[in-house]
Amino acid sequence: MYLSAPWDDLPGYALPGGGSLLAALVLAAYVMNDKGKRGGSQPNQELNRAIERVVGGFVRGIGRYVGGRDLSGEPRSTATWWRSGALVDDDGTTLGDVAAVPPPRTAEPAAGVSVPLSKPSSPRRPPVLLVPFTAAWGVVSSMGRGLSAWARWPHAARSLVRLAPIPAVWGLWRHPEETQWALAGAGVGVLMVAISGPGGLGWWSPRTPTDDETMGPAVWAGVRQVLRLDEEERREKWLKLSPDLSAADGRIVLRLPLAWMGGKEAMNALEHIIATRIPGEWVAHWERSGASQHVQWMRKPKPVEKPRLPEYVEWKSTGNRYEVFVGQAIEGDSIVDAVIRTETATPHWGVAGDTGSGKSTVLYIPIVHARQHGELVDILDTKQNSLIEAEGASGVRIHKTVRSCVAAFGEFMVSMMAAESAQGKYADPEARAQLVPRLLVIDELPTLIKLAYTWWRHGLKGKGAPPFLDWFSMILLQGRSSRHRIVVGTQQFANTFFGGTMERAQIGTKIIVGMQDRVSWGVAFGQSTPVIQFDTKVKGRGAFSDKRQTPDGEHLYVRELQPSYITPRVAGLLAQCAPAPGWFDSGAMAPWISEEVLKEADLTTAVRSFLPGGKYGPDPLPGVTPAAARVIGGGSPSSAAVTAPGVTAGVTGGVTAVARAAAVAEEEALPDTYSLAQACDAGILPWKHGTARQYKKRSEERGIGFPEGVTDGRTAYYTEAELKDWLTRWEGREAK
Template identity: 45%
Template sequence: MYGDLWAWVVEEPGRAALTAVMAGIPVAGALAQQRQKDRTRSGRSDASEPKRAEDAWLVRFLTGRDLKSGDPSSSASWWCAGEEVVRDRTAADLAAGLPDASGKPAEPTVLRTIAAGAGRWSCWPGAARASVRLVVPASVVAAWSGWLSVAAAGTGVLSAAGVAAAVTGPAVLGWWRPRPAGADLVHGPGMWAALRPALGVEGSQRREQWLVLSDDVSVPGAKVVLRLPAGWPGGEAGKRAISAAVTDRLPGEWSERWHRADSAPFAEWIRKEPPRKVPALPVSVEWKASRDPYEVYVGRAVRGYELEDVVIRTKSATPHFGVGGLTGSGKSTVLYLGVVHARQNGVLVDILDTKQNSMAEAEGKSGVRVHKTPAECVAALGEYLMSMRAAETAIGKTGDPALRQMLVPRILVADELPTMMKMALIWWKYQIKGRGIPPFAEWFSIGLLQGRSADHRFGVGAQQWANAYFGGTMERAQIGWKAQLGFCDSPSWAVAFGASTPMVSPDTTVPGRGVFADGRINPETKGLWAREFQPAYIVPQVSHLLDVAPPAPAWFDAGLPAPWITAEMRKTAEALAIPDFLVGGRLGPTHPVLGGPVTLRPHQGVGVVSPRSELVTGVPVTARVTGGVTGVAAAAAQPAVELFSLAEACAAGLLPWDYATAKVYKGRSAKKGIEFPSGSPDGRVTYYTRDEIEDWLERWQASAQSRP
C-alpha cells in the first residue's frame, strides 16, 4: 500500500500538488476568518487601523509571535490567534506546582510537564515557536521530496527533545519550568478596557504605550505603571475610579502613588508584603534548664511574628519576680520554676507556705526550707532580712573577707503573700496579744527595696498586686518581672502593670495562660510591654530535679541561721525588732532540729508595740505574758480568727453598703459618739473581726432608728 502511494506521488506530482493546495485553502481560510473575528471583537478593523510591517501575518509567523496583531493573547496556540480572556488553571499551573482551588499544591508529573509544554503555546519562547513553525513545514517538504530518512531523523530529533524536556523539567530534575503567561497577558487586556475610557484615550492607542505590568504581580514589590494623559482632569473621584480599575483586577494589597506634577505624569501601584501570620502559642511548654543563675526560663511568648523564650533576668535594677492570679490559675507552678532553677544553680530557698500544701513537691529536699505556720513564716522572714543585711556588710569595703567567702545566694518565695500576711496579723493580735502595728509588715517592704547586690531575692505569689501587701508602689516596682495568670479585672491590671498599659486578655481556656511584663518598653505604644505567654509545666519533674541538685550547706538543712549573721549584726537587727521573732527567740517558734521545744524566759508585764514612726528608733517589741509564759504557748489552742478590711467587709456583705458609703458612715460614727472598732492595723490597712463589724453595725443602726 505504501509503495503504491509513493508511486502515485512520484508519478503524479501535479495531482499531488493540487491536492495539497486544495487541502491548504480551508486552513488558510480558517486562519483569516479567525483573524477577522479577533479584530471585530476588539473594536478594530483593517480600515480603521494603519498597517504596520511588523504586524504582517507572515512576519509574525516566522518570528514566533502571536498571529493576532495588536495586543497579545494568553490563549494563543499554534494555529489559533487566541481569545482575550483571563486564563484559568491550566497545565502550566500543574507543571509549576501551583496550588489548586482547595489551596493544596499540585505535584507535577511527566504528563503534566509535557501537556504544559505542548498545550500552552503562549508559554513558549518566541525562538522556540519560530523553530517549530519552520521545522514542521521543512519536514513536510523533505517527505514530499522523497527524503524519508531526513524526515525520520527529524522526527527522532523532536522525540528525543521531548523526552529530554520531560526528564529535565519540574517533574524530575527541575532544571526548567514552563514560563507562565505574564501579567500583561493575563490582566492587561481587561484592565486596559476599563482604563481607556476613564483616561479618555482613543481606541487606536496601543496599550503598551500607556500601561506596564510586572511579569509576576503575585510577588511583593511588583509594579503597575500607568501613564496619564496631559488632559486628564483627575480629582479624587477620578483617582478612585482609576485605582479601582487596577487593584480590583490584581491579587493582594497594593499601595498607590500619583505623580501628577512630573513632566510626564504617571501613577504607579506597588504590591505590598502579604500580612504575616502570627504564630499561635502552644498549650504546653517543656521546661528548659539554664546554667545562668540570673536567668530563669519561664515559658514561651509571641514577639511580633515569632515565638520567643520568656526569661526572668534577676541581675537587674529590679531583681525580684512575682506572679498573680486567682486560686487555681497556676501561681505555684510558676514559682516552682524559680525554686528548681535556684537549686540547680546552688541557691538556697526559703518558702513561706501558710496554705501548707501549695508547694508540697519541694518539701524535704536539700536546700529548701518550707515554713507553714505564721510564727515560722515571720521567723524565716526576719532571719532572711538579717542575712541580707549581713551579706551587704560582708561584701562592703570594710567587710570581713572570711565572712565574704561564706556567702551563698538565697531566695525567699512567698506563696499566697496576702494569706500569709493576714494569718500573721491574726497570730499577732489574738495569739501573742500584740498591740499596735506589727513590725514584720514592714520587713517585707525593706527586703524588696534591698537585696540585689547581696544576692538575696524574692519570689512572690499573690492573688492581686495590692499595695497593702507590698508596702506601696515603690516597693512593688522592685518586682521587675511580674505576671498575671488567668482572668484579671481592670483595677488589678492597673495596679499590676499601670493604668497606661493597654490591657491584654489571655486565653483563659488554656491552663496556666497569662500575661507578663519584664520592664521592656513596647515600641508601638512607648509604654510597658505586657504580652501573653504560656508558662512551662514543671510540677511532675520538681521532686526529681531537686533530688539531683547540688547539696546545700549543713547549716541550712539543719535550720540554723546564716553563719555570716554575726553577734554585732544581731544587735543591729534589734532596731528592726527582729531577734525576738527568730527561732529560739522570745516570740519565735520552736524548732525540732534544735533539740525539741525551746524554753522561753518568762517576762513580766504587758508590752506595747511602738508606733510606726518609732520602728526605726530601736524600741523593741514585747508581748502580753500570761502566767509567766508568753502568749505563743498560752494561745496555741485558740481557733483562727477571720479578718476583714472595710472594703472586704462590704464585699462580703457584712456591711449593707458599698465601700464609699461605709467610709462616710465610719467618719460620722465618731461625731455621733458611736465608737468604731480599733481593729488590727498593719501600717497600711486596718483589719476587723466579724464580731467587731457586726457589733458596730448594730449600734449604728440602733442610733439611726432612735432619731426622730
C-alpha cells in the same frame, strides 16, 4: 519587450479617461478653495468647508480601513497593530461581560433546595458515534467566537482581512486557477488553525488581555479626576499596572504631578479607588519628596500563621545561676525559650493568677533552679500545702504558720544586711567566706499580709502599722547586691502589696497565668499595653514581660507564655542537689549574722522581737525533716548554728511539741475577719454592700468611729465583734 503593470488594464488608468476626470476634480477643488481664500462669498466658503470635510473624512476612512482601525474613529478595544486588546466602553473604561457576572452568594440555601454533600460528578461524555460531530461543532463555534471578537483583533490582522478581497478579486480575474488554489490553501490553513485552537485540540489559545489593559482604564478614570489631569493626558505617562496583578510581585504605580497638593483626603480618595476597582488587598507606599513623586501599591502580604505554643513544655536547666528557664514563649513569628535573667538591676520576679490558675506550680521552677546552684531556699506558705513537693528536701525550709513566716521574713532581711556588710572592703574575711546566695519564695502574698496584720492587731494587740511591709521593701531594694532574691506568688501586682511603686518596680519579670481581668492586666503591664488573647483552658498558659520595650517603645513587650510543668520531677531533682549546710536544715539563722548587724537592724526595723527566740518569734525556725531514705550530710565548715542572743540553737528534733502546739494554737485562735462586702453577704451587717458603704461614710462624718481593721495591702478586713460593736453604736445614735 514591454512588460505591462498589473493595473494597466484597470478602467480609468489612462489619462484621457478616468484619470482626466480625477485631475479635473482635484483642480476644481483647488480653484474653489483658492477663490474662497481671496474673499469669496459666504456660500462658497461653506461649500469649501463641506468639500474639505467630505474629502477629509473620505481620506481618513480609507486610512482607517487600510490600517485596520475602527472606521468610526472611536476605538472599540485596546488593541494595537500587533496585539489584541480588551473591549472598551463609550466612557473609555474596560467593558466587562455582563453575562459573566456571577449571582450574589447567599449565606444559606433556599428552603426546599437540596444541597448535595458529595463531590460533583464530571460532565457526561457524548456517545462515541457523536464525537466527530461534537468536535466539528466545537471548531465551528470557536471560529464564530473568534469572528465575534473582531473588535479585539490586532490592527494588522484586521487590515489583512479587509485588503484580502482586492488581491483575491484581481487574482480571480487575471489568474483564476492559481488564485483558486491559493484560496483553498488559505481555507485549509484557517481550518487547521481552528482545529488546533481552544475549540479543538487546544494546542494554542488566544492572547488574554493583561490586567493593565482590562483594569487600567477604570483606575485611570478615577485617579485622573483626583489628580486633576487634562483629558488629553495619556494614561501610559502617569499610570502603570503589572500585567498580572494576582502575582506576588504585582504592583500599581501612579506618578504624582509636582504641583499636586493632595492632602489626607485626596490620598485617601486614591487609596479608595484602588481598593474598590482592583480586587485583593493592597498597601500604599507614598513618596512625596524629591523629583520623582509617586505612589505605588503592593499586594498585601499574606499573614504569617501565628505559631502555637505546646500544651506541655519540659523543664531544662540552663546551667547558669542567673538564667532561669521557665518555659516557651512566642516572640514575633517564632517560639523561643523564656529565660528570666536575675543578674539585672531588678532581679526579683513574680507570678500572678487566681486560685487554681497554676502559679504555685510555676514557683517550683525557681526553687529547683536555686537548689541546683547551691542556693538556700525559704518558702512562706500560709496555705500550708501549695508547695508540698519541695517539703523534706535539704536546703528548702517551708514556713507554714504566721509566726514562722514573719520570723523567716525578718531573718532573711537581717541575713541580707549582714551579707552586705560582710562584702565590705574592711569586713571580716571569715564572715565573707561563709556567705551563700539565698532565695525567698512567697506564695499567696496578699494572704500572708492579711494574716500577718491580723496576728499583729488581734494576736499581739499591736498598735499602728506593723513593720512587715517595711522589711519587704528593704529586701526588694537592696537584695541584689547581697545575692538575696525574692520570687513572689500573688493574685495581682498591686502597689500596695509591695509597699509602693518604687518597690514593685524591683519585680523585673512579671508573669500572669490563667484568666486575668483588664484591671489586673493593666496593673501588671501598664494600662497602655495591649491585652494578649491566649487559651485560658490550657493549664498554666499566660504572659510575661521582662521590662523589654516594644520596637516603637510605647509599652512593655509582653509575650504569650507556656510555663514548664516541673511538678512531677521536683522531688527527684531536689534529691540530686548537694546537701545544704547543717545550720540551715536545723532551722538556725545564718552564721554571718553578727551581733553588731543584729543591733543595727533592730534599731532601724524593730526586727529583733520577731526573730527566733525573740518576744514574738518562734524558738527556732522550722528545720528540714528529711525523707527516711535521705540523710543530711554534716554540712560545710561554716555550718555552726547562730540564733538570736539568749536562745540556744537546736535541730528540728529539739523543738518541743508543746512549744510548737502552743504557737499553732495561738494562731488558730485568731478571729475570722471579713471585708465589708463579705460581712453583708454573711448577714453580720443587715444591708447590702452599697448601703453599708454609705453608712460607713456617714458614721465617720458624724463622729461614730468605724473600726480600723486589717488590710492585705488592698482590702480592709474586720472581725465580727468589731462590726457588731460599730453597728450597735450606729443604730443607737440613729435612734436618738
